[in-house]
Amino acid sequence: MRAAALIVALALASCDSSPEIVFKDASLTLPDDPVDLPEGPGRDAVIENCTACHSPSTMLQQPKVSAEKWESIVGKMKKLYKAPVDDAAVPAIVDYMVHVQSLPEAKP
């Protein structure tokens, strides 16, 4: 019952006839990506290790989780996504994220 009713097969003739679509080049410039990590100890470690693949909002929007969970997130970034995280920086990154999550949410 599904497919037949909803597919409108356009009367565009058989295979190998020239299609109506014309493909033009496409490009785009992404808007600026403000680094909006609040001040605090460890901020530089986070900028250095954690902002190459994704905006800081990836970290900032997470629900409040424990230091252990932040440690496991950093571990996942390293092991799975091959993030070149400096091992010596991990405690600073974890402490910073726990600190940031203890701040009240900034109201505009």
Place this chain on the structure above:
Amino acid sequence: MSGTRLTRRALIAGAGATALAAPALASFGAKLGGMIDLALPGGPSLRPTTPAFPGKGEMIVQRIRPPLLETPMEVFREGIITPNDRMFVRWNWPMPTEVKAAEHRVAVGGAVKNAVSLTLDEVAAAGETVEVVAINQCAGNGRGLSEPRVTGTQWGNGAMGCAKWTGVRLKDVLAKAGLGAGAKRVRFTGLDVPLTDGAPQFIKSLPMDMAMRDDVLVAWAMNDEPLPILHGFPLRIVVPGWFSTYWVKMLSTVEVLTGEDDSYYVADSYRIPAQPITPDAKDFPTVPITAMPPRAFITSHTTGDTVALGKPLTLEGIAMGGDAALERVDLVGKGWEIPCDLGPDEGGPYAFRRWSVKLPQVAGDFADIGVRAKNVNGAVQPETLAWNPSGYARNVIERITLRAQ
């Protein structure tokens, strides 16, 4: 591709450049535009909104890079089709920002008779042109509303949209190469690649029976316009009724597999518990997330709105059947339910459908009312969340409270 891979030094240099370009004091919100509160339990719940992405109207910014843009719920008030400039955007890894049409090829290989490399015109001429209206919904839509909360992209319910997709059937593209013996799955690769060596690329595969369906497309148009680059120009896979994780964008490779797909985004990610679990469960069997369940939303009102005491009240919204046509929508409260009227079937079984219900008289507050969709296969929205650690496939009845005054 090695030019796009990053060493640790390059990664740091890249991050430094970002920081320089945007001073630390710049406030995300002030810089971009407005703010919206997604009402995520426990927060953080505020997100900036911006019209700054090329080709997009006002969108909720979950992330600039790679882009994650959410559709404000008010867009769904307007009809069953989501305009291209309001459709949600989701990339896992940095998206290519330029595609040259004449140079683009789609390689069809793996277990095929003759591997081919097709130009865009060859893909478009591979079979008859087909249109299908279908909802594109992120597997993680509504993740931010999970309780207990889970990590990942903290979407509200706006990581969904409904469009008319135009393309050729995937099976006609496969026929250009011819299926080989033992074909079991068809895997898709796009132009987006990881930044780091050894990280998993976002590749996805469909079982053969899905790949050969008459309505599974290699699409080049969205609502009668060429696919915008944010939505996967020049070609994307369209799988009506299945979550958008399978709708691979910037399609560059179609690969026929003779066995199971052991790649990360199929074998290890985008999976849900095989059986319901509790949040403390560990080591449970999982299955890939595939077909969408039914959902319904009230779009005429949001929680906290006031309604006129003693007056009639009309509630309206949208609903979807998921992988089967919508059968009915009911307005539900505590211990009561009222059937809603379905709007015309404008887009077929995989599209949104409007619903409305007229209440003769408002007698008091409406606490925790919601709408419950049921599809023709009998799937119905549950009262309680089927919680899972990745926050996938949310379809619990969404509830709001209205105050009578």
